[in-house]
Amino acid sequence: MSGMSCHGARGRLGWRCAMTDPTPSVAPSKARVFVRRAGSTVVLWAVVGVVFASMRSWAYLGLLGLLTVVATREYFQMLRAAGVRCFPRFGLGLAVGYCGVLHAGLLRNAEGILGGWDLFAVCVALIGAFALEMRGPIRVLESLVAVTVTLCGFIYIAFLFNFGAKLLFLAPGWQVGDGRVAQPAAVLLLWLLAVTKFTDMGAYLVGSLIGRHKLIPHVSPGKTWEGLGGALAFSQLAGCGLYAALPQELAVLGGWGHVVFLGLILAVLAVLGDLAESVVKRALQAKDSGQMLPGIGGALDLIDSICFTAPALYFYLQWVLLPAS
Numbered sequence: 001m002s003g004m005s006c007h008g009a010r011g012r013l014g015w016r017c018a019m020t021d022p023t024p025s026v027a028p029s030k031a032r033v034f035v036r037r038a039g040s041t042v043v044l045w046a047v048v049g050v051v052f053a054s055m056r057s058w059a060y061l062g063l064l065g066l067l068t069v070v071a072t073r074e075y076f077q078m079l080r081a082a083g084v085r086c087f088p089r090f091g092l093g094l095a096v097g098y099c100g101v102l103h104a105g106l107l108r109n110a111e112g113i114l115g116g117w118d119l120f121a122v123c124v125a126l127i128g129a130f131a132l133e134m135r136g137p138i139r140v141l142e143s144l145v146a147v148t149v150t151l152c153g154f155i156y157i158a159f160l161f162n163f164g165a166k167l168l169f170l171a172p173g174w175q176v177g178d179g180r181v182a183q184p185a186a187v188l189l190l191w192l193l194a195v196t197k198f199t200d201m202g203a204y205l206v207g208s209l210i211g212r213h214k215l216i217p218h219v220s221p222g223k224t225w226e227g228l229g230g231a232l233a234f235s236q237l238a239g240c241g242l243y244a245a246l247p248q249e250l251a252v253l254g255g256w257g258h259v260v261f262l263g264l265i266l267a268v269l270a271v272l273g274d275l276a277e278s279v280v281k282r283a284l285q286a287k288d289s290g291q292m293l294p295g296i297g298g299a300l301d302l303i304d305s306i307c308f309t310a311p312a313l314y315f316y317l318q319w320v321l322l323p324a325s
Helices: 030-054 057-081 088-107 113-133 141-161 163-167 183-210 225-245 256-283 299-303 306-324
Strands: 003-007 016-020 214-216 220-224
Touching: 030 057, 030 183, 057 088, 057 141, 057 163, 057 256, 057 299, 088 113, 088 141, 088 163, 113 141, 141 163, 141 299, 141 306, 163 183, 163 306, 183 220, 183 225, 183 256, 183 306, 214 225, 220 225, 220 256, 225 256, 256 306
Parallel strands: none
Antiparallel strands: 003 016, 214 220
């Protein structure tokens, strides 16, 4: 059976598909994928450990900014590979500019940067995408798709993922003036990463071992209800385990009730974040966003779940926990 590849920009939505002969390939075994994924996971946690141990604001923000830019680049590469009209240079430049100004403002403790700059950046993204499309003739739906996918790339990746950066400076007492991250802020970010990635790990391990019943096959055939159960269980293991080990550093979480509740909410959002990227990849007929991490994929494959969990934890702290403290 012939495979399908997409080229050009003459289709109704900006792409044209042509039938080609598939290239025979042998899929790696589950054991090999597991070994690769485990190796990448160890390396990633080692990097996180080094950044955490440094306690330097620039190290935290530098890592978040690097992942933002690489993931944004991967997103636009997938769009272009599928023949979808978009504005990759504008989108990538916007991600770089957004991170640069936001991170500089956070380091300088600039008042109002969290609200004003966010709104300004979203306005620039929308207006800029429309302005770029006005340079040539309107291409029916293709023009609207170009504007929409460019705006989506900014909001989905740069905007949502950098709530992780904002978490480090959310409480007034966390704004350390000597370039160091306050310990409660660093531990909170570590807690978020642990809950989110243990959710991914639980879904993968349990789903691979005993997964039988498909969760949402039209989006991601590999996801199962058993994997979802593993995700919920592993999120509690990570969240409650870290809270039990570091109760003083994580006192901002407000007690066991909030820890358990947040663990469940973040686990569900992590799964939704993973499925959201599956929607993107399935629509663009891409297996992974990149090949940076063997067994995992690209940077976007790594941060997709965090893009949904970081904003949730940020707003829960801002609206529920911090006002009550």
